[in-house]
Amino acid sequence: MNTNSMTEWAKSYSWKLIRNQAYGKYRGYYFTVFDTSNIRLVLTALPSLTESESVDIYRAIEENKEGLRIVEHGIFKSCGNLLRVSFTEATMKAMTQEDIGSFFDQITDLLSQLGISATDNCFICSSDFGTQETLFDNILVPLCGTCYDHLEQEYIKAEQEFSSEEKKYGLGFIGALLGGLLATIPWILLSYHGWYVGIIGFLIMFLSLKGYKLLGARIGILTPWIVGGLTIFLIVLAELVANLLQVSAALKEVFDISPSLGQTFGVFIELLKDSTTGILRGVIINLLIGIVIGLAGTISLFKDMKLNINKQVDAYRVARA
Numbered sequence: 001m002n003t004n005s006m007t008e009w010a011k012s013y014s015w016k017l018i019r020n021q022a023y024g025k026y027r028g029y030y031f032t033v034f035d036t037s038n039i040r041l042v043l044t045a046l047p048s049l050t051e052s053e054s055v056d057i058y059r060a061i062e063e064n065k066e067g068l069r070i071v072e073h074g075i076f077k078s079c080g081n082l083l084r085v086s087f088t089e090a091t092m093k094a095m096t097q098e099d100i101g102s103f104f105d106q107i108t109d110l111l112s113q114l115g116i117s118a119t120d121n122c123f124i125c126s127s128d129f130g131t132q133e134t135l136f137d138n139i140l141v142p143l144c145g146t147c148y149d150h151l152e153q154e155y156i157k158a159e160q161e162f163s164s165e166e167k168k169y170g171l172g173f174i175g176a177l178l179g180g181l182l183a184t185i186p187w188i189l190l191s192y193h194g195w196y197v198g199i200i201g202f203l204i205m206f207l208s209l210k211g212y213k214l215l216g217a218r219i220g221i222l223t224p225w226i227v228g229g230l231t232i233f234l235i236v237l238a239e240l241v242a243n244l245l246q247v248s249a250a251l252k253e254v255f256d257i258s259p260s261l262g263q264t265f266g267v268f269i270e271l272l273k274d275s276t277t278g279i280l281r282g283v284i285i286n287l288l289i290g291i292v293i294g295l296a297g298t299i300s301l302f303k304d305m306k307l308n309i310n311k312q313v314d315a316y317r318v319a320r321a
């Protein structure tokens with residue numbers, strides 16, 4: 001089932017296509033095809049199944065595994081039941097449109113011979129009127145009117161938030177600063193005692209993002225700049241504070257004086273310049289690891305979030321189409 005065969009086949013049955021996903025109805029059953037790069041999945045929503053029906057399906061597919069060309073299959077419960085079937089990449093590549101048609105024929109034959117209907121119940125609440133169809137967690141399912149309306153409200157909210165111009169960046173900045181500051185405490189304490197603390201860069205980024213969201217700011221194009229920028233700033237600040245505390249404590253102990261901030265800073269700079277102390281090396285290692293981890297985290301979390309929002313909004317658009 002190379003991507004093209006699957007896409008062409010899906011189009012010929014008026015299935016919908018979003019990114020690397022295809023879904024639609026075939027002989028009354030609801031199918032969603034995930035065409036990811038490694039394992040490719042076909043999911044069928046079967047809202048209500050008894051324990052013995054699940055066993056029957058499993059057994060029947062197991063017996064026809066070769067003809068169906070599948071490697072793995074199983075039934076799992078989301079709200080209703082989902083039948084999941086996966087292929088190897090090689091199989092998928094080799095499948096023509098005819099092969100795909102034959103697969104869907106076989107799998108639907110198998111289900112209908114077992115007397116299992118796909119459409120008579122709501123996937124979420126199992127009521128008897130599963131008449132609307134929509135994407136739920138990216139899977140095409142039948143829903144009753146009540147559950148459909150409820151879900152639609154959520155999608156509308158997601159889209160409004162997504163497209164809203166009002167991001168409240170100022171509030172987000174304050175939240176991110178407070179959250180990130182909290183995470184500098186373990187950095188300062190551990191670095192003060194001479195530990196390598198770069199990994200805490202992730203915590204600073206994470207709490208900064210948490211703080212951003214906690215104050216009710218929305219995710220927008222500036223969010224990663226705010227969170228990423230504050231993460232770098234707070235890492236540098238935390239490392240500086242830890243080192244100044246260390247120097248100050250040393251001065252107190254050795255010379256029995258309470259140095260001013262200016263004096264402490266001056267001594268710290270001298271120590272940094274003196275390569276025999278190894279202080280510069282420690283500071284650089286902490287900063288480099290912290291910043292790299294913090295920024296990598298910012299980028300990956302933000303990507304995930306944006307993807308999730310996009311998915312929700314896509315689903316909403318499909319539901320409305």
Ligand SMILES: [Zn+2]
Nearest residue numbers: 122125144147
């Ligand atoms: Zn329902």
